[in-house]
Amino acid sequence: xxxxxxxxxGVVLLQSCKQKSTSxxxxxxxxxxxxxxxxxxxxxxTLWVSDAEGNRIVQIGEKGYILNEKTGFDRPMHITDFKGxxxxxxxxxxxxxxxxxxxxxxxxxxxxxxxxAIDFYEDTYGIADFYHHKVHFFDGTKWISxxxxxxxxxxxxxxxxxxxxxxxxxxxxxxxxxIQIFDKEGKFVKIMAADLEINAATGVWGNDExxxxxxxxxxxVIILNTSGEVKQILSExxxxxxxxxxxxxxxxxLNFKLGTISVFKRS
Amino acid sequence: xxxxxxxxxxxxxGITTLLGQKQLDKYQIQVDGLGCPFCAYGLEKKFKExxxxxxxxxxxxxxxxxxxxxxxxxxxxxxxxxxxxxxGYTPKTASIIRxxxxxxxxxxxxxxxxxxxxxxxxxxxxxxxxxxxxxxxAAALSNSKVQSAIWDLESQRLSLVMxxxxxxxxxxxxxxxxxxxxxxxxxxxxxYDELPPCCLYRK
Numbered sequence: 001x002x003x004x005x006x007x008x009x010g011v012v013l014l015q016s017c018k019q020k021s022t023s024x025x026x027x028x029x030x031x032x033x034x035x036x037x038x039x040x041x042x043x044x045x046t047l048w049v050s051d052a053e054g055n056r057i058v059q060i061g062e063k064g065y066i067l068n069e070k071t072g073f074d075r076p077m078h079i080t081d082f083k084g085x086x087x088x089x090x091x092x093x094x095x096x097x098x099x100x101x102x103x104x105x106x107x108x109x110x111x112x113x114x115x116x117a118i119d120f121y122e123d124t125y126g127i128a129d130f131y132h133h134k135v136h137f138f139d140g141t142k143w144i145s146x147x148x149x150x151x152x153x154x155x156x157x158x159x160x161x162x163x164x165x166x167x168x169x170x171x172x173x174x175x176x177x178x179i180q181i182f183d184k185e186g187k188f189v190k191i192m193a194a195d196l197e198i199n200a201a202t203g204v205w206g207n208d209e210x211x212x213x214x215x216x217x218x219x220x221v222i223i224l225n226t227s228g229e230v231k232q233i234l235s236e237x238x239x240x241x242x243x244x245x246x247x248x249x250x251x252x253x254l255n256f257k258l259g260t261i262s263v264f265k266r267s
Numbered sequence: 268x269x270x271x272x273x274x275x276x277x278x279x280x281g282i283t284t285l286l287g288q289k290q291l292d293k294y295q296i297q298v299d300g301l302g303c304p305f306c307a308y309g310l311e312k313k314f315k316e317x318x319x320x321x322x323x324x325x326x327x328x329x330x331x332x333x334x335x336x337x338x339x340x341x342x343x344x345x346x347x348x349x350x351x352x353x354x355g356y357t358p359k360t361a362s363i364i365r366x367x368x369x370x371x372x373x374x375x376x377x378x379x380x381x382x383x384x385x386x387x388x389x390x391x392x393x394x395x396x397x398x399x400x401x402x403x404x405a406a407a408l409s410n411s412k413v414q415s416a417i418w419d420l421e422s423q424r425l426s427l428v429m430x431x432x433x434x435x436x437x438x439x440x441x442x443x444x445x446x447x448x449x450x451x452x453x454x455x456x457x458x459y460d461e462l463p464p465c466c467l468y469r470k
Contacts, residue, residue: 075311091305091308092308092312092315114305114308114312116305131309157464158305175467202303217395
């Protein structure tokens with residue numbers, strides 16, 4: 001009997017060790033200089049932010065100072081890192097601009113109407129096409145068009161962000177107020193966060209354990225596990241959060257109207 | 268003689284250059300409650316449908332939107348206001364300065380109701396954001412018998428100060444016409460569907 005008890009206790013302890021802590025706490029705020037931040041990316045361990053109002057992208061130092069600036073874009077939205085440089089969806093020009101190795105080029109893509117976001121995973125990439133209510137996914141050999149305007153599974157109402165993992169595409173389906181997940185053939189898999197009274201799901205990011213979502217009008221960040229269960233809801237020091245990223249165990253959240261970055265640490 | 272010919276030639280070249288440059292009217296609009304940037308820059312995209320538009324500038328914080336447009340194919344104030352409304356926004360003020368110096372402005376002054384005949388009232392109106400607030404209030408105020416209209420997002424209540432000789436259902440109809448369901452009238456689906464994405468309150 002005692003042996004059985006010890007075995008049970010051992011199994012329970014082992015399980016609890018496997019589960020990592022999921023508690024995020026507010027650490028500090030970074031005040032940006034006259035930046036209306038929309039998108040965030042990490043390139044070579046440095047923070048880059050898109051300033052859609054200023055039509056530029058800026059490299060941000062630890063204290064919020066602008067270290068570098070690239071101008072001349074037409075409403076740059078949710079940016080991402082690309083080959084040591086950046087991929088910039090230009091919402092006003094309907095193109096994705098690639099800045100890398102000292103060159104500037106336009107990504108060849110299907111016709112876009114206000115591209116809001118792009119993400120890459122190895123040799124695949126996906127674009128959230130806002131006014132077309134579609135996601136365009138390049139699987140390495142061909143383009144797959146996903147979705148159409150609507151509220152049903154597999155349909156979008158103004159998609160604003162995309163995150164690609166090894167298996168799935170996570171799409172911030174902003175004005176259906178949810179995340180939609182697709183496989184790499186473009187088939188609908190499931191919906192997340194639809195029952196959380198979200199108001200404008202504008203930014204999505206994920207890793208092996210967690211999926212993060214910005215709830216723009218409710219000033220929250222929702223943290224889910226990969227099954228879609230809520231792990232934590234952040235609301236402290238957030239104001240119209242629009243995009244986010246996790247880097248070196250810190251969560252960086254862009255607050256659009258305040259022009260700040262709220263930084264959370266994993267406790 | 269040679270000097271005179273040179274001077275005349277220089278002046279002729281100058282005049283030709285000036286005539287060759289496009290003459291532009293200046294347009295300035297202020298809209299209420301620009302919401303998320305995806306919606307706000309949609310307004311800008313809507314105006315870029317006017318081919319030849321130049322120097323488009325929009326400030327989400329203040330709601331200021333300005334551009335220039337060739338004076339040889341002028342836009343009327345009605346065209347400008349309609350385009351703003353087509354994008355789903357509510358124009359607060361607008362001005363056009365024509366190349367000849369003539370200035371047009373929107374809105375015109377409206378009559379203020381007799382204070383003795385006013386009453387306070389409330390209507391429940393569905394909405395989602397600051398843009399909805401601007402639209403709902405503007406719709407109510409479009410009736411000259413409404414002196415004040417303030418909509419609260421949290422309670423979804425529109426507080427009115429209006430003449431005693433107008434009923435709430437009339438105001439409800441005006442609000443439904445711009446896409447907002449209320450306790451008196453439901454907006455038709457076609458109008459609701461045209462609202463900007465952040466205003467889509469029906470779950």
